Amino acid sequence: MILKVNPNRMELMKLKKRLTLARKGHKLLKDKQEQLIRSFFQIVKENRELRKNVENALIEAYQSFLVAKSFMGDQKVEEAILMPTVKIKIEYGKNQIMNLQVPTFKPVIEGEILSYSTIETSTYLDDSVIKFREVLEKMLILAEKEKAIIELANEIINTRRRVNALEYILIPNLIETIKYIKDKLNEMERSNIARLMKIKDMVMSD
Amino acid sequence: MEIVVVGHRDTILGFKTIGLDLVYYENDVDDLINQINNTIEQGAKIFFITESVFVKLNKYINTFFGKPYPIFVPIPEIKGSEGIAEENIRSLVVRALGTDTF
Secondary structure: OOOOOOOOHHHHHHHHHHHHHHHHHHHHHHHHHHHHHHHHHHHHHHHHHHHHHHHHHHHHHHHHHHHHHHHHOHHHHHHHHOOOOOEEEEEEEEEEEOOEEEEEEEEEEEOOOOOOOOOOOOHHHHHHHHHHHHHHHHHHHHHHHHHHHHHHHHHHHHHHHHHHHHHHHHHHHHHHHHHHHHHHHHHHHHHHHHHHHHHHHHHHHO | OOEEEEEOHHHHHHHHHHOOEEEEOOOOHHHHHHHHHHHHHOOOOEEEEEHHHHHHOHHHHHOOOOOOOOEEEEEOEOOEOOOHHHHHHHHHHHHHHOOOOO
């Protein structure tokens, strides 16, 4: 599509400048896209390993809790953990991937983890509490990674849209318009020469 | 109230021991979404959701795509992972790259 501009030399110069800028931008964005995809793959890979790790640890924790429950009975377990004295807060941080800021989490534990009397409870319960406590840290890292994956995916989609818009719309339009203006200017020049020749003929014949 | 675990009572009760907040799923998705909305208002940022419930909330979770918080992370059931978390990542890869290269 030809842009709506006046076909004159001024516009031609402006368009040529825009074209070089667009090409430079396109190259930069393309590089950015490649780098984003590279880090995306890396994080996806890390995430997959971490997730396996977390899942195994979690299942172990679930099972140890189940054992504790079957040892002590549902009611006793629920009584014991009804009022946990521990509070878990998150310390937020930031991590930079390219131009993206992704959050990082660190658990901050306040209070005593074992909140119940150890006389009435089985040691299996202590065991499972410790296991849950250990897996939490990994789970938070997993949350970090999955968040980073979502953010990166979003950014890749946006960058690709920009790259495509430049590559398939703006740059071809500029090239076409520049050609149109050049043709138009040439045409004007030719008609001018023809007119001059005609006038010269008329003057000579007098 | 920053970390919340969502799932069936039997599965997630253990998280109570380390002082996390729990939201139980009792076969009513709308009610669950209400409860989750409440916890978000109270400042919940990270949700760990068991896979079977995660599937049911998929539509709801997608409405948060592109927002900084909250974050939803699937965790396995007591009997092990059904690959739903992996599927979740795979769909993101497809969305981002246009092809399945996971």
